[in-house]
Amino acid sequence: MSNDHDLADLLGKAPSDAPDPGFRFDVLARVTLRARRRAALDRALNQVAAFAAIGLIFPLAQAAGLGVDALQPLLLAGGVLAAAAAAAFFTISGPRLAWAQSRAALRRPLLKT
Amino acid sequence: MDAADEARLVGLARTGDMRAFARLVDAHQPTVRAFLRRLVGSYADADDLAQDAFARTWEVLHRYDGSSRLRTFICGVAFQYWRRARRAQSRRQQREDAYAELADTDTEPPARAAQRLALRRAMNDLPEDQRAVLALCLGQEFTHAEAAEALGLPLGTVKSHVTRGRARLQAALGVATETTP
Numbered sequence: 151m152s153n154d155h156d157l158a159d160l161l162g163k164a165p166s167d168a169p170d171p172g173f174r175f176d177v178l179a180r181v182t183l184r185a186r187r188r189a190a191l192d193r194a195l196n197q198v199a200a201f202a203a204i205g206l207i208f209p210l211a212q213a214a215g216l217g218v219d220a221l222q223p224l225l226l227a228g229g230v231l232a233a234a235a236a237a238a239f240f241t242i243s244g245p246r247l248a249w250a251q252s253r254a255a256l257r258r259p260l261l262k263t
Numbered sequence: 264m265d266a267a268d269e270a271r272l273v274g275l276a277r278t279g280d281m282r283a284f285a286r287l288v289d290a291h292q293p294t295v296r297a298f299l300r301r302l303v304g305s306y307a308d309a310d311d312l313a314q315d316a317f318a319r320t321w322e323v324l325h326r327y328d329g330s331s332r333l334r335t336f337i338c339g340v341a342f343q344y345w346r347r348a349r350r351a352q353s354r355r356q357q358r359e360d361a362y363a364e365l366a367d368t369d370t371e372p373p374a375r376a377a378q379r380l381a382l383r384r385a386m387n388d389l390p391e392d393q394r395a396v397l398a399l400c401l402g403q404e405f406t407h408a409e410a411a412e413a414l415g416l417p418l419g420t421v422k423s424h425v426t427r428g429r430a431r432l433q434a435a436l437g438v439a440t441e442t443t444p
Contacts (some may be wrong), residue, residue, distance in 0.1 A: 154401045162304070
């Protein structure tokens with residue numbers, strides 16, 4: 151029992167040298183899961199930053215002595231730009247390519263013959 | 264897998280090629296799992312840590328400079344994971360692990376099961392670094408230099424850990440200490 155290999159076997163047997171598809175699948179699943187979590191965290195941070203910035207506009211404007219009437223054109227332009235950016239984002243990299251799918255739905259015949 | 268093939272696969276994996284990474288996982292999983300099984304004791308926990316270590320390796324593969332073998336790099340990542348998991352582990356979990364180890368011995372002959380438990384207890388009493396050195400150097404083809412690099416320890420420390428750790432494990436089994444050449 152003094153042999154190093156015997157000691158090692160008693161401490162824990164090494165798995166077979168043959169590829170283990172189950173283990174490989176679990177590793178790749180974890181890689182994907184971690185990437186998704188990281189992406190979700192990034193998205194969450196971006197959203198928090200964006201909403202915090204929007205929320206800061208009003209107190210900062212008030213502190214600078216600007217009323218709602220003076221800010222109205224600026225807010226209108228900002229809203230239009232934000233809507234355009236959101237539409238572009240969903241079109242380019244949205245989860246289901248919203249515009250492409252809606253176009254395809256419109257082309258589809260309503261009744262199959 | 265030879266060094267050139269491994270370097271090619273590492274290059275592909277760095278560009279996001281999952282198939283190349285899957286081949287690297289296939290090639291190195293026996294070594295990493297064996298290391299963690301000897302370190303942790305529980306096979307299920309060891310495999311869990313090994314999967315986390317490989318997943319982390321995918322994320323930090325750009326840090327691998329090719330100066331050492333890839334398995335050394337992965338075992339270093341696995342060692343860091345084990346240390347972190349060990350610190351987070353509660354006493355309750357340790358008791359559950361001890362029970363699981365006892366349950367694992369059901370299919371073994373009683374004498375061998377007793378040896379395994381004695382060895383595991385002796386292993387658990389060793390300092391973290393010494394345990395890791397033994398798990399790498401006993402029964403695997405890791406050289407002392409490779410173990411030193413994977414664990415971030417000086418070479419002399421690794422050598423003394425192997426000598427003293429082996430002696431303590433042999434003492435736990437009631438075997439007279441052997442002098443190594």
